[in-house]
Amino acid sequence: LDKAYDSTAVRELIESVYGYTSHIRSRGEEKRELERASGERPRRWVVERTHGWLNRFRAILIRWDKNVQNHIAGLHLAFAYFIYSRLGVFG
Structure with missing residues (x-):
């Protein structure tokens, strides 16, 4: 909390x-x-950071999908994008 x-x-x-x-x-x-520890930025909580990342995707933020399975698939795609971008796959 x-x-x-x-x-x-x-x-x-x-x-x-x-x-x-x-x-x-x-x-x-x-x-x-x-x-x-001067010079360091404050640590953000994992949940706050993750919500900040997910706010970039409008389809997840607003949830246009009426079908729950489509919304969960969008979440999976967003997280896959984060993982692959951290690994440097996208450049």
């Missing part, structure tokens, strides 16, 4: 009701981390 959920009530709810260990960055933690 992100900094908006940084409170004791939310931490207790996550741990007691759902049984999960909370991994919530405290306020200012990212700034302190940057001060220690």
